[in-house]
Amino acid sequence: MIEPIARPLRKNPLKRTRLPTLPPRARSRTAHGFTAAAAEGRFVLQRCGACSEFSYPARDACPVCLSAELSFVDAPRRGTLLSETTVRLPADVHFRERAPWRIGLVGMECGPTMVAHLHADCEEGLPVLMSLQIDNSGQAVAFAHPEHETPNMADERQWREMTADPKFRRILVTNGRSAVGQEAVAALKAAGATTVFVGMADPWKPFPGEDALRALQGVQIVPLDIADEKSVSDLAADIGGKVDILLNTTEHVRPGGLLNRRGANVMREEIDQAYLGFVHLAQAFGPVMRMRGADGVNSAVAWVNILSVYSLANWPAFGAYSASQAACLSLSHCLRAELRPGGIKVINLFAGPIDTEWFQTVPPPKVAPRAVANAIVSALKSGREDVFVGDVAEDVRQRLVDNPKAVERELGD
C-alpha cells in the first residue's frame, strides 16, 4: 500500500537545488509509434498484417513470419507480471538518483512480453494493466499498473515521475477573467494544488466571477498581462521559482478571416495576446522551470497550452484566429524541445469552439469550460502530451489522420 505523499517542507536555503537529469533517450524512428500513442494516452502494439501476431519491442519485421507489414494498432492492456527486479545501483545517473527502482517483465495476454516500469502495488504473478507513458526524456516507456485501484495509488513514487500531478504543486493560471480560467482554478484546487496564482490583466476592469475567485482559499490574484513583456517578467521575478505548473488560459477569440476585415489591427491583437504572450511567458518562466525539474515533490513539471483544434487546420470563419493558434502550436513544439532537458512536459490541449461569448453564433456541439478544466487535470494526472477535448476536436483529429485535404476543403465550405 502506498503512503500518501506529504506536503513538502519549505526549501532549505543552504542546499543546492538539484539539477534535472534524464533517463536514456535514444529510440529508433519506428519506436516513435509508441511515442505518438503515449502522447495521446493510447496503448498500442505492433501487429503483423500477414500473421496477425502482436510483437514488442518495436521492429521493422514481424518476429514470427518476417513480414514487413507491421503497424501500430490499439492493443489490449491486460497482462501478468511474470517477474520483477529492484535495481539498487543503476549505472545511469538519472535512475541512480532515484534508486531503488522497480522494473519487471509483463506477459501480455495478446502475446508479447514487455519490460515495464512498475507501480509499487504490482505483485508478481498477478494481473496488471499496461499503459504507455512519456518519460522525463520525452520518450515512450511501458508502465504496469495494478489491475484494480489501490489506496493513494497516484502518490506512488515511480508513477509520479511519469505524471505532472497537481497535488502539492504551485500553479500559475495566466488569465482568471475567462470562464475556462476560473473553472481551471477550481479544478486544480480540487486536485490538491497547494497554491494557484491567478493572473489578472487590467485589474480596474470588473468581470463576472471576480468575487468568487477572490474568495477561494489558496488562490492568489497576481497582476499579469501576458501581452506586456514587463508585466510578465515582473511577475516571474516575484514567483518564477515557485511555479511548478504553468497553465496558459489566455483567450482572445475574434471572428473573421482575411478579406472581411479591414486592416491588421485585430490580427495584431490576436498575435499580441496569443503568440507574443506565449513568447513572453516562455522567456520569463521557462528557464527557471527547466532548472527546477528535479526539485523534490513540488518540482517544476508541466506547461499547459489551451489551443484551438483549428491550429491544426484553418477554419476560415475564424481564419485569422486559427492562424494565430497555428503559430502557438508551432511554438509549443519549440518549447517542448527546449524544456526537455528539465524533464518538463508541454501539454497541448486542443478544443473546438468553447461555450463562451465569442462563439455565440456557432451551433453546438461546443465544449463547456468545465470540461476543458477537467481535461487539463486529467492530462496532468495521466501525463499525456496531446489532449483532444470535446466532439469537434476529436472529429477534426480523426479526419486529419484520414485526409487533411478533405478537412481543408470542408472547413472552407
Place this chain on the structure above:
Amino acid sequence: MDTKSLLEFAEAVASGAVRVVDLTFTLSPDFPVIVLPPEFGQAAPVRIQRISHYDEAGPAWYWNNLTFGEHTGTHFDAPIHWFTGKDLPNNSVDTLPVRDMIAPACVLDCSAQAAQDPDFLLTIPIVEAWEKQHGRIPERRWVLLRTDWSKKGWHDYANLKDDGAHTPGPDAAVMRWLVEERGVLGFGTETIGTDAGQAGHLNPPYPAHHFLHGGGRYGLQCLRNLDQLPATGAVIFAAPLKIQNGSGSPLRVLALVPAR
C-alpha cells in the same frame, strides 16, 4: 514682448518664481485606457519593449520600443478626432497652430460635487457662478474641470459598472455654451475622456467631443495636479506629438503658475 521680458520669464522659471506644475500621468502599460465594446476597434495599450539594457543586445546603451494608441495616457484630442471636426482646416495634431499650444487656463473646482456624485455633470449655472467670483472666461482659454478624480486608485478611476463608466464631465448645454458663447480654446479633465462616463446617453452623445471638435477646439484628458492650479492665471503648455494626420497624442502637459 521684448527680449528682456522673455529672458526675465526664463529666469523666473529657473529661479522658481514661476512654478512649473506637471499635469501628466506617467505613460505606463497599466494606466487605464478608454474601453469600447469589443466589436469596435480598440486603442492599442501602452507597451514598452526593451531593445537593449547594457547587455548583449547593446552593451553600452539602454533604449526601448514603444507602442500606444493616440488616445492613451494623459493625451490631447485634436478636432479631426470627432466627425464634427473632420472637415475643418488644420484639424490634426501636425497642422494645428503651434501658438495654441501655450495658453492660459481657467480652473473650475468641482471636486466637492464629484466626490458626492460620480455622474456629476458640469452645467452653465455652475460656470456662471464661477464667473461671478473670478470674472468672465476670456476667449482662447483652456477650461479645466477639477474633480480630484486623478487621486483615485485605478479601479475607482475607471469606475466601470455593468452599464458603463461612471465618471464626471460636462453636460451638453455647457459644452455648446463654452464653445459658442465663451470661445474657449479647449476643455480638460482628470478623467479618461473629456466627456462624462455616461455621456453616450446625453444629447448629442459625447457633447464635449461633439462641440469642442466641431468648433475646432481641443481636448485634454487624464490630467492630474489640477488642485495645484489657481482658478485663473495658470498658463498651460500642451504640445502634442507631431503625428502625421494624427487625431491626438499622449503628451507632457505643464502648467506655469506664479509661485506667490
